[in-house]
Amino acid sequence: MRKTLLSLLFLILIGLLMANTFSAKDSPWDDGKSIDLVWEISPMAIKVEICRQDADEPKRVLLTCSDPSGSFRDNELEPNNEYHYQLKAYFQDDDLTLSASAQTRAQWFYMGKLGFLLLLLLVCGAILYYIQAARHGKEFFIRRIAGLDSMEEAIGRATEKGKPILYVPGISDLDDIQTIASLTILSHLAERAAEYDTEIIVPCRFSMVLSAAKEVVREAYLKAGRLDAYKPDNVFYLTDDQFGFVAGIDGIMLRRKPAANFFMGSFYAESLILAETGFATGAIQTAGTAQAHQLPFFVVTCDYTLIGEELFAASAYLSKDPQQLGSLKGHDFGKLVIILLIILGVILEILETSNLKEFIAGAIS
Amino acid sequence: MKSSAPLIFAFIVGIIVLLSEFIPHSPFNEIVSTLEGWFMIISGFAILLGQISLIRMNTHKIVHKLDNWQYHLAGLISFGLMLALGLLWGMQETPGILGDATGIQAWLGQKPFDYLFENAYLPLSATLFSLLAFFIASAAYRAFIIRGLESNLLMITAIIVIIGRTSIGTMLTGWLPESLHFWHFPNLADFIMEFPNTAAQRAILISAGLGIVGSSLRIILGIERSYLGGDK
Amino acid sequence: MKISVLAERRIIYLVLLIAVALPLLFPIGWKTEVSGYTQMAYDLIENTPENKVVIISFDYDPSTMTELQPMGEAMIEHAFKRDQKIIATALWPMGVQMAEQAFEKVLRDYPDKKRGLDYVNLGYKVGGMVTIQAMGRDLKEVYPNDTRNTPYDQIPLLANTRRLKDVAWVSSLSSGVPGLKEWMMVARDSYNVPVTGGCTAVSAPGFFPYVNEQRQLTGLLGGLKAASEYESLIGRLGSATTKMDAQSVAHLLILVFIALGNIKVFVAKKKKTTKTKAFIIKRRKSND
Numbered sequence: 010m011r012k013t014l015l016s017l018l019f020l021i022l023i024g025l026l027m028a029n030t031f032s033a034k035d036s037p038w039d040d041g042k043s044i045d046l047v048w049e050i051s052p053m054a055i056k057v058e059i060c061r062q063d064a065d066e067p068k069r070v071l072l073t074c075s076d077p078s079g080s081f082r083d084n085e086l087e088p089n090n091e092y093h094y095q096l097k098a099y100f101q102d103d104d105l106t107l108s109a110s111a112q113t114r115a116q117w118f119y120m121g122k123l124g125f126l127l128l129l130l131l132v133c134g135a136i137l138y139y140i141q142a143a144r145h146g147k148e149f150f151i152r153r154i155a156g157l158d159s160m161e162e163a164i165g166r167a168t169e170k171g172k173p174i175l176y177v178p179g180i181s182d183l184d185d186i187q188t189i190a191s192l193t194i195l196s197h198l199a200e201r202a203a204e205y206d207t208e209i210i211v212p213c214r215f216s217m218v219l220s221a222a223k224e225v226v227r228e229a230y231l232k233a234g235r236l237d238a239y240k241p242d243n244v245f246y247l248t249d250d251q252f253g254f255v256a257g258i259d260g261i262m263l264r265r266k267p268a269a270n271f272f273m274g275s276f277y278a279e280s281l282i283l284a285e286t287g288f289a290t291g292a293i294q295t296a297g298t299a300q301a302h303q304l305p306f307f308v309v310t311c312d313y314t315l316i317g318e319e320l321f322a323a324s325a326y327l328s329k330d331p332q333q334l335g336s337l338k339g340h341d342f343g344k345l346v347i348i349l350l351i352i353l354g355v356i357l358e359i360l361e362t363s364n365l366k367e368f369i370a371g372a373i374s
Numbered sequence: 375m376k377s378s379a380p381l382i383f384a385f386i387v388g389i390i391v392l393l394s395e396f397i398p399h400s401p402f403n404e405i406v407s408t409l410e411g412w413f414m415i416i417s418g419f420a421i422l423l424g425q426i427s428l429i430r431m432n433t434h435k436i437v438h439k440l441d442n443w444q445y446h447l448a449g450l451i452s453f454g455l456m457l458a459l460g461l462l463w464g465m466q467e468t469p470g471i472l473g474d475a476t477g478i479q480a481w482l483g484q485k486p487f488d489y490l491f492e493n494a495y496l497p498l499s500a501t502l503f504s505l506l507a508f509f510i511a512s513a514a515y516r517a518f519i520i521r522g523l524e525s526n527l528l529m530i531t532a533i534i535v536i537i538g539r540t541s542i543g544t545m546l547t548g549w550l551p552e553s554l555h556f557w558h559f560p561n562l563a564d565f566i567m568e569f570p571n572t573a574a575q576r577a578i579l580i581s582a583g584l585g586i587v588g589s590s591l592r593i594i595l596g597i598e599r600s601y602l603g604g605d606k
Numbered sequence: 607m608k609i610s611v612l613a614e615r616r617i618i619y620l621v622l623l624i625a626v627a628l629p630l631l632f633p634i635g636w637k638t639e640v641s642g643y644t645q646m647a648y649d650l651i652e653n654t655p656e657n658k659v660v661i662i663s664f665d666y667d668p669s670t671m672t673e674l675q676p677m678g679e680a681m682i683e684h685a686f687k688r689d690q691k692i693i694a695t696a697l698w699p700m701g702v703q704m705a706e707q708a709f710e711k712v713l714r715d716y717p718d719k720k721r722g723l724d725y726v727n728l729g730y731k732v733g734g735m736v737t738i739q740a741m742g743r744d745l746k747e748v749y750p751n752d753t754r755n756t757p758y759d760q761i762p763l764l765a766n767t768r769r770l771k772d773v774a775w776v777s778s779l780s781s782g783v784p785g786l787k788e789w790m791m792v793a794r795d796s797y798n799v800p801v802t803g804g805c806t807a808v809s810a811p812g813f814f815p816y817v818n819e820q821r822q823l824t825g826l827l828g829g830l831k832a833a834s835e836y837e838s839l840i841g842r843l844g845s846a847t848t849k850m851d852a853q854s855v856a857h858l859l860i861l862v863f864i865a866l867g868n869i870k871v872f873v874a875k876k877k878k879t880t881k882t883k884a885f886i887i888k889r890r891k892s893n894d
Contacts, residue, residue, distance in 0.1 A: 116398060119397075137591075216421060277808075282505050303808075410733075418732055499668040533864075540636075542857070544639045564642070575815060
């Protein structure tokens with residue numbers, strides 16, 4: 010009896026060891042465009058080939074390897090479709106064919122982006138909290154931003170000299186948030202210029218920026234009660250070409266000799282050409298960009314520079330609107346969170362624990 | 375309605391695009407690809423708006439003989455010439471309305487559009503970019519002055535990076551033994567660019583990123599309205 | 607003799623012009639050491655197997671071709687050497703011509719390479735990141751024909767290439783937006799296709815953070831020096847190598863200008879101090 014039981018156990022063990030499995034499952038937490046294939050077959054296999062057999066298409070080989078066990082993700086499928094797979098394992102004298110099928114299904118959330126979502130909710134929540142606090146009368150301190158305070162001085166100088174102001178809203182299109190931030194500053198500047206009766210020239214690189222800038226400047230003149238002084242031709246399109254645009258602006262600077270130049274928005278290699286030409290004409294210059302590698306050129310050649318975040322804070326700073334000032338406090342909270350995460354991340358990396366990094370980077374499968 | 379319609383539209387579209395970043399299920403993924411298609415179409419049409427503005431502005435200055443009207447005439451002529459040449463005879467392998475200009479190609483060596491592109495536009499464009507070299511020299515002469523601790527540090531790092539990024543840096547310290555390889559100018563320059571420079575750039579990127587989040591949130595919620603032309 | 611600011615500037619420009627022109631006319635032949643970033647970009651292409659389809663995107667215009675065109679030519683030559691199949695695209699309108707010129711130059715040394723079989727120029731498409739995202743879904747939808755109006759399905763090179771994931775690597779040579787960053791955000795982050803590329807020297811520091819452990823960028827060619835490094839790796843005496851002499855001389859000259867600027871300020875400060883001291887002594891004497 011004992012011998013029989015032992016033999017039976019031995020046979021079951023051999024059977025388990027020899028068991029070949031091949032499964033296909035819809036990838037979790039994705040857009041329904043991938044299926045996970047997992048296989049485990051006898052280590053005696055020389056070659057493993059996995060194919061996908063679609064209804065109206067020929068058999069497609071997805072993977073060829075010699076691993077007896079493994080996993081593979083088939084991407085770029087269509088959601089809510091049934092897919093059939095075949096695994097063919099080749100042995101010395103034999104081969105084995107296994108089949109599996111699965112249906113793709115789109116889930117309602119990208120789990121890999123959970124870390125990103127939580128951080129975003131934290132920062133946005135802080136911004137909304139401080140906006141609410143501002144609405145209820147809480148006052149927030151904001152430090153002086155010299156570049157924005159100087160706007161009045163620049164306009165005054167232009168008025169005294171009887172020269173125009175040049176405003177360049179960057180070289181990116183309207184889909185760049187820096188351009189939108191630039192247009193908000195333009196709105197305030199144009200209103201001041203209208204009050205002082207100073208001409209403002211706004212050359213644009215893209216047509217959509219042109220349309221938005223025209224509207225912004227016109228509304229600013231309207232708000233100042235000086236619609237009669239508004240010149241639509243002062244807001245114009247130059248060219249889409251990067252250096253053609255720069256050449257055009259340089260020409261305007263050298264011919265019209267504006268007393269004040271404002272370079273606000275996204276700039277690239279042409280930043281120094283613009284700023285240095287403006288410096289040569291003796292204009293007072295203020296620049297602002299979030300392009301970190303162009304900031305040194307502006308710092309060297311301009312009288313005032315708005316660095317990174319200051320460009321986005323400009324609208325709040327200039328309008329002195331309590332709600333917008335409150336949102337700036339939310340930025341500071343976000344910076345505090347990031348500083349704490351960096352310190353925590355460094356400590357965890359030293360301790361060789363990368364869970365936090367993987368969570369934030371979205372490595373959850 | 376005129377002032378609230380854009381705000382409502384901005385809110386709805388902003389929230390949908392934000393949600394689609396996290397929700398893979400349809401219709402969110404389809405909405406985003408539709409919006410992407412619309413953007414491509416609008417970009418194409420928007421080019422026309424710019425050309426109309428360009429022609430209008432230049433024509434006005436020419437007709438009223440304002441200051442420097444000759445430059446505006448030259449600009450319009452150049453614009454018209456390239457447009458006409460491209461339309462009539464095409465460029466590269468693409469034929470124009472009048473064909474491939476085989477006669478002109480035999481004389482010029484290439485199509486008129488390509489000829490002007492390579493011999494007029496290319497040199498002009500490269501020349502303007504090359505102005506950077508001169509402006510860097512004059513800006514460096516004017517701005518790199520030793521005044522205090524910060525300007526001293528700036529000077530030292532500038533010298534190391536300038537020398538390290540040239541063949542001279544390799545020659546000056548190439549003889550250093552392996553144990554002192556860190557002090558090899560190109561390696562020092564790479565170290566400065568990779569660590570202190572990258573750290574500073576990342577800090578600016580992070581704060582700019584937060585500024586973008588705050589700015590975008592204000593626009594989506596309608597708190598920020600200057601881009602539409604007016605405050606509340 | 608007092609020199610005006612305008613005259614000073616003109617002297618600087620003239621000296622710089624002469625200093626840059628001379629090495630171009632009389633090459634010096636200084637050697638360049640290969641940096642880690644360039645080596646990474648080289649290794650990506652070197653380690654990609656034969657017959658793989660790759661994308662080189664020419665996202666710049668003639669104003670920056672001095673720095674970027676040599677990179678394009680070197681990468682095309684490297685890919686041809688490794689028998690890789692090249693798809694050229696452009697997110698900037700002039701990029702199409704830049705690509706054609708680069709192919710024309712390299713094909714002089716590789717006359718056996720055939721359009722349609724070994725390389726193809728799909729041309730320019732407006733839209734930037736939106737275009738790249740559409741390419742991720744279906745290349746044929748974005749580029750139904752190539753620049754010679756050959757339909758997508760009739761190009762042998764593209765037979766098994768329908769989306770970005772079918773491509774072995776992407777290289778974007780860019781001088782602004784749209785460009786390298788957009789390719790990285792879509793091709794690398796969304797489709798896990800290795801992305802490398804080149805940019806102008808002034809933009810390079812902004813891209814260095816992306817060459818990291820996560821390989822958001824697999825190497826980077828930043829400026830003319832990196833282009834000449836790449837040329838030395840593939841054993842090619844290209845335009846970047848000859849221009850590096852001029853760049854090295856220009857850099858040295860800028861150091862000289864910085865020194866002169868400091869001397870000028872120091873002398874002026876000293877003169878002012880001496881004048882002030884003399885004035886104070888004179889006042890004291892007259893008071894006495």
